[in-house]
Amino acid sequence: MAKLAKAGWNVRVSSRSYLPYVDDEELDIRTIRAQEMSIYVERGYLDCGITGRDWIEENNSKVHEVGEFLFSKATRRPARWVLAVPEKSKIKSVKDLEGKLIATEVVGLTKRWLKKNGVKAKVEFSWGATEVKAHELVDAIVEVTETGGSLRANNLRIVEELMSSTPRLIANKDAWKNKWKRKKIETMALLLRGAIDAEVKVGLKLNIKRDNLDKVLKQLPSLRNPTVNELSNTGWVAVETIIDESVAREIIPGLKSAGAEGIIEYPLNKVIY
Numbered sequence: 001m002a003k004l005a006k007a008g009w010n011v012r013v014s015s016r017s018y019l020p021y022v023d024d025e026e027l028d029i030r031t032i033r034a035q036e037m038s039i040y041v042e043r044g045y046l047d048c049g050i051t052g053r054d055w056i057e058e059n060n061s062k063v064h065e066v067g068e069f070l071f072s073k074a075t076r077r078p079a080r081w082v083l084a085v086p087e088k089s090k091i092k093s094v095k096d097l098e099g100k101l102i103a104t105e106v107v108g109l110t111k112r113w114l115k116k117n118g119v120k121a122k123v124e125f126s127w128g129a130t131e132v133k134a135h136e137l138v139d140a141i142v143e144v145t146e147t148g149g150s151l152r153a154n155n156l157r158i159v160e161e162l163m164s165s166t167p168r169l170i171a172n173k174d175a176w177k178n179k180w181k182r183k184k185i186e187t188m189a190l191l192l193r194g195a196i197d198a199e200v201k202v203g204l205k206l207n208i209k210r211d212n213l214d215k216v217l218k219q220l221p222s223l224r225n226p227t228v229n230e231l232s233n234t235g236w237v238a239v240e241t242i243i244d245e246s247v248a249r250e251i252i253p254g255l256k257s258a259g260a261e262g263i264i265e266y267p268l269n270k271v272i273y
Contacts, residue, residue, distance in 0.1 A: 006195035047175035054165035078164040104142035194270035212259040
């Protein structure tokens, strides 16, 4: 919801309702589990939605993919669905799964992966705590992870990766053919992407004597060339630019040493490329 707010939509969700409020009369919003989103978009119950590529594949949904959106500011790593087994297991590759029992939440995806590799194994749905089952109840699991830390903590070893997944904005194919709906969806995608991209950027303003301007400009990375404006104080200019947030802490001391004054770092709501 915070991402939608930065993109320009005020959304409020009640714990008692699946019908959130949004300050846009052209939108009706529903809260649907990511696992089911692509199903309802494909059926046309929803014109568009956000879900992972993994669930689109799992449901074998025929939808239009509008774009990829990496929502996490902390990590841009994709989620990975991996085949994992206990550390002491004799299973070393997908070929060793012949006749074995596998537990997973992505049954369809796993079955298609096994078929692609010419392996016949039994795949059962797991309702949760899948890591625990690998030691006593099944021969292997297919589980989602980013770093593999949770699997290692449970003494499990990754054998192979089935797929990587990132969030996607998807649209119903008929809705995408509708001129008005497509424009609305594209507008949402543009502003949402701008809000996400802005999370790792900051704006930077500073004042500098024109004689020292070149020294400052050499230190400034930028989306484009920094904006430079004359100040009323003769011989001084104002410089404004957009940089990666991680870069700001590295260059601000150098800018100060180069003669910059009134340095201001500020957050951004959206960056549209």
